[in-house]
Amino acid sequence: MKSSLQNLLKYPSAVLGMLVVLLLVATAIFAMIKIPYAEAIRLWRGGEDVWYQNPKFAPPAWINNFSSKKYAESFSVRTTDGSLEKTVTPGKEGTASISINYPLDFQYDYYPQEMILYVTSKYQTKQPFLSAELLTPDGRKIRITNASLGEKLTYRFSQDQKLMTRLRTEDVFPALFSDPKTGQPLKGQYQLQISGTTFEPDSDIDVEFVFHGQVYGLAGTDQSRRDLVVPLLWGAPVALAFGLIASLGTLVLTMVIAAIGTWYGGWLDELIQRITEVNLVLPFLSILIMIGTFYSRSIWVILGATILLSIFTGAIKGYRSIFMQVKESMYIEAAQAYGASSPRIIFFYLIPRMIPLLIPGLVSSVPAFVFLEASLAVLGLGDPVLPTWGKIIQDAQANGALYRGYYYWILEPAVLLMITGLGFAMLGFALDRVFNPRLRDV
Amino acid sequence: MAVVAQTPSQASGAKTSLRNSTFLRVSRYVVVRLLTLFVTVVVGVYLTIMIANMGGYVDQIMRNEVRDTITQRIALNPAMQKLDPAVRKQLIEDTIAQEEKRLGLNVPLVVRNVRYLSNALTLNLGRAINMTSDAGSKQVRLIILERLPATLLLMGSSQLFLFFASIFLALGLSRRYGNFWDKLVVALSPTSAVPPWFYGIFLILIFAAIFQILPFGGMVDSPPPTGTLAYSLNLLKHLILPASSLIISSFFLSIYNYRTFFLIYSSEDYVEMAKAKGLPARDIESRYILRPTLPNIITNFALLIITLWTGATITETVFLWPGLGRTLYRAIGLYDIPIIVGSTIIYAYLLAMTVFLLDFVYALVDPRVKIGEN
Numbered sequence: 001m002k003s004s005l006q007n008l009l010k011y012p013s014a015v016l017g018m019l020v021v022l023l024l025v026a027t028a029i030f031a032m033i034k035i036p037y038a039e040a041i042r043l044w045r046g047g048e049d050v051w052y053q054n055p056k057f058a059p060p061a062w063i064n065n066f067s068s069k070k071y072a073e074s075f076s077v078r079t080t081d082g083s084l085e086k087t088v089t090p091g092k093e094g095t096a097s098i099s100i101n102y103p104l105d106f107q108y109d110y111y112p113q114e115m116i117l118y119v120t121s122k123y124q125t126k127q128p129f130l131s132a133e134l135l136t137p138d139g140r141k142i143r144i145t146n147a148s149l150g151e152k153l154t155y156r157f158s159q160d161q162k163l164m165t166r167l168r169t170e171d172v173f174p175a176l177f178s179d180p181k182t183g184q185p186l187k188g189q190y191q192l193q194i195s196g197t198t199f200e201p202d203s204d205i206d207v208e209f210v211f212h213g214q215v216y217g218l219a220g221t222d223q224s225r226r227d228l229v230v231p232l233l234w235g236a237p238v239a240l241a242f243g244l245i246a247s248l249g250t251l252v253l254t255m256v257i258a259a260i261g262t263w264y265g266g267w268l269d270e271l272i273q274r275i276t277e278v279n280l281v282l283p284f285l286s287i288l289i290m291i292g293t294f295y296s297r298s299i300w301v302i303l304g305a306t307i308l309l310s311i312f313t314g315a316i317k318g319y320r321s322i323f324m325q326v327k328e329s330m331y332i333e334a335a336q337a338y339g340a341s342s343p344r345i346i347f348f349y350l351i352p353r354m355i356p357l358l359i360p361g362l363v364s365s366v367p368a369f370v371f372l373e374a375s376l377a378v379l380g381l382g383d384p385v386l387p388t389w390g391k392i393i394q395d396a397q398a399n400g401a402l403y404r405g406y407y408y409w410i411l412e413p414a415v416l417l418m419i420t421g422l423g424f425a426m427l428g429f430a431l432d433r434v435f436n437p438r439l440r441d442v
Numbered sequence: 443m444a445v446v447a448q449t450p451s452q453a454s455g456a457k458t459s460l461r462n463s464t465f466l467r468v469s470r471y472v473v474v475r476l477l478t479l480f481v482t483v484v485v486g487v488y489l490t491i492m493i494a495n496m497g498g499y500v501d502q503i504m505r506n507e508v509r510d511t512i513t514q515r516i517a518l519n520p521a522m523q524k525l526d527p528a529v530r531k532q533l534i535e536d537t538i539a540q541e542e543k544r545l546g547l548n549v550p551l552v553v554r555n556v557r558y559l560s561n562a563l564t565l566n567l568g569r570a571i572n573m574t575s576d577a578g579s580k581q582v583r584l585i586i587l588e589r590l591p592a593t594l595l596l597m598g599s600s601q602l603f604l605f606f607a608s609i610f611l612a613l614g615l616s617r618r619y620g621n622f623w624d625k626l627v628v629a630l631s632p633t634s635a636v637p638p639w640f641y642g643i644f645l646i647l648i649f650a651a652i653f654q655i656l657p658f659g660g661m662v663d664s665p666p667p668t669g670t671l672a673y674s675l676n677l678l679k680h681l682i683l684p685a686s687s688l689i690i691s692s693f694f695l696s697i698y699n700y701r702t703f704f705l706i707y708s709s710e711d712y713v714e715m716a717k718a719k720g721l722p723a724r725d726i727e728s729r730y731i732l733r734p735t736l737p738n739i740i741t742n743f744a745l746l747i748i749t750l751w752t753g754a755t756i757t758e759t760v761f762l763w764p765g766l767g768r769t770l771y772r773a774i775g776l777y778d779i780p781i782i783v784g785s786t787i788i789y790a791y792l793l794a795m796t797v798f799l800l801d802f803v804y805a806l807v808d809p810r811v812k813i814g815e816n
Contacts, residue, residue, distance in 0.1 A: 277482045280793060281482060281794075283789060285755055286774065286786070287490070289774050290496075290782070293775055294503070295496055371637045378760070379756060393643070402651045407651070411647070422636070425633075425634075
């Protein structure tokens with residue numbers, strides 16, 4: 001075993017493959033600790049209520065590093081957690097004036113998608129009042145809105161008819177963020193000034209300011225404003241689990257069935273061979289598609305069906321022929337002579353001999369299963385609950401990401417899938433050369 | 443002394459009995475083999491039918507769907523709204539019964555399954571439930587035939603290219619193994635872990651989205667260009683990306699496999715001997731390396747021909763290529779069991795025939811193999 005490992009380290013591709021696999025495992029563990037399962041599902045299945053702070057179809061923020069023209073980055077700030085500063089000055093007869101100032105550093109060449117104020121207020125009978133203004137770097141003061149507040153108010157800058165009339169345009173943001181002389185984006189320090197008045201002692205106003213730029217976060221967002229970091233991170237444990245369980249399950253079951261068939265021989269062996277031939281006739285992908293369409297899209301059902309259909313394939317014939325040789329060895333005869341039972345011989349004498357052959361096969365068949373999951377997802381048969389890389393690609397395809405230029409959306413999961421597949425494949429190839437003496441010299 | 447010398451008649455008698463035994467052996471083999479293959483096909487197709495209606499589960503889905511659409515249709519029809527509720531209810535039930543009869547849902551599942559099976563085995567593919575061909579026919583045979591050329595074009599061009607290119611290149615590499623190109627192929631062979639549709643997405647991204655020199659998908663422009671030459675060129679333009687993605691995805695592994703295979707055979711003693719005799723490399727390759735590997739190459743080729751039939755479901759879906767794989771996928775979505783069964787039975791027959799014929803081909807190309815001998 002030790003010498004095999006040393007042999008393995010001689011192959012650069014094996015070292016690279018091992019690094020990739022280790023990195024994946026680390027990512028998977030990190031994902032599961034950072035975002036626990038229930039939280040990941042809540043985020044992935046969440047709608048506008050969870051993701052309202054994010055823009056739609058936003059590429060990741062780091063594309064600004066590669067572009068000479070800068071895209072506006074998204075953010076959100078709120079008074080409840082102190083990211084938006086609120087000063088309350090008490091006035092006469094229980095009134096108070098509230099002032100909220102947000103310095104908006106706008107250094108971008110593109111206008112934001114949307115700006116929204118979410119205002120919540122507390123009051124008994126007298127509704128508080130709020131007004132908002134935007135101070136531009138060149139000293140202009142643009143009145144945004146005045147409103148008396150209900151319990152909840154959502155103010156979207158782009159939807160305000162009055163603001164449009166005041167700015168004499170349908171498109172609010174170019175008017176707000178441009179130099180009126182040149183019409184070009186005006187970079188600099190803007191100031192969003194919100195002032196409110198409450199008319200009761202216990203009355204209060206809280207504001208959340210959401211800025212939807214063109215870019216967002218580390219991985220960007222999709223059509224439902226979801227942060228792609230969640231499915232990209234969680235795709236790793238799902239892909240690893242699916243790939244490894246399918247590959248291990250298939251190989252171990254194949255080997256055990258082949259060993260039992262060879263050892264007992266007779267009708268059992270014949271039956272296994274006939275089942276293998278029948279299985280060759282069955283359309284593998286079609287059956288998986290049928291199960292996904294008619295029965296259940298759950299990843300575990302698909303996993304079970306995949307393993308069942310992958311047991312009785314050509315591999316079982318390969319193992320059978322090797323077991324046939326092993327069966328005649330002296331040590332098996334010796335085991336029989338001292339009275340070892342058939343199960344004992346199968347599990348302690350026959351199968352352990354095959355483990356060196358199992359390891360390369362195990363590693364090399366992982367990519368096929370990882371990509372199978374992705375393939376089914378691309379056909380629209382991905383797990384309805386779990387976030388996976390394949391699901392991201394399918395969402396992207398369904399929203400015409402390639403036609404509309406949202407390349408990041410496809411490239412991120414695709415590159416991760418590719419790295420995973422290649423990592424396992426490279427390691428598997430090297431393992432095959434180490435453990436399979438027939439290949440060692442060529 | 444006289445006993446040793448055989449008379450001519452005795453010798454020919456031995457020969458006839460030998461010929462007879464060969465004939466017997468081969469014919470017994472043929473019968474047994476054909477029977478087992480037939481049983482295999484029957485069981486395989488029956489299982490597919492069972493899966494295609496999930497043991498009756500799909501019937502329930504279809505029944506509910508029929509009930510829903512017909513109730514809706516009659517409820518929304520203004521002419522029917524004036525009818526007496528009881529009459530209308532009767533009308534709904536009658537229409538549902540009619541529709542169920544059309545779909546065959548009035549017959550018990552087992553009977554229907556056996557009917558599907560016997561029709562399939564006699565290649566009586568019947569009519570599709572929901573799908574129609576572009577020409578408007580509901581005949582499964584016509585639906586399949588309409589899609590076949592598209593699949594054959596895509597799969598045929600890519601798979602045949604792959605087959606011949608990889609054998610040719612593998613021979614070259616095995617001759618000079620260990621050089622730069624050989625190492626490159628070995629290093630790149632893990633790229634085949636990635637399926638074709640995946641390369642397809644990258645190719646679309648590069649050539650269709652960024653450079654905009656090749657189409658995103660489809661088989662011809664819409665409207666199709668007139669004139670044979672323009673049409674073929676347009677077809678070719680649409681073929682490049684899907685065919686390339688199918689080729690790229692298997693290219694290096696295929697070369698690697700053949701190369702390793704040839705290398706194992708070229709280390710045999712008789713090849714060394716031939717080299718020592720000073721035979722030209724070309725003769726060594728064709729007589730001493732290709733000849734013994736011929737059975738395997740033929741098997742690969744035969745299996746390749748069968749895979750042409752199945753199409754590439756996901757690649758066809760990604761490229762919107764109107765082939766059989768995509769049709770099958772759509773048929774599943776529409777619960778169209780006749781199409782699923784039709785496609786499976788043809789594949790099963792093709793596979794069984796190929797497996798059967800290969801035994802004879804082995805005996806023809808390899809004098810060491812005798813049919814029906816263990």
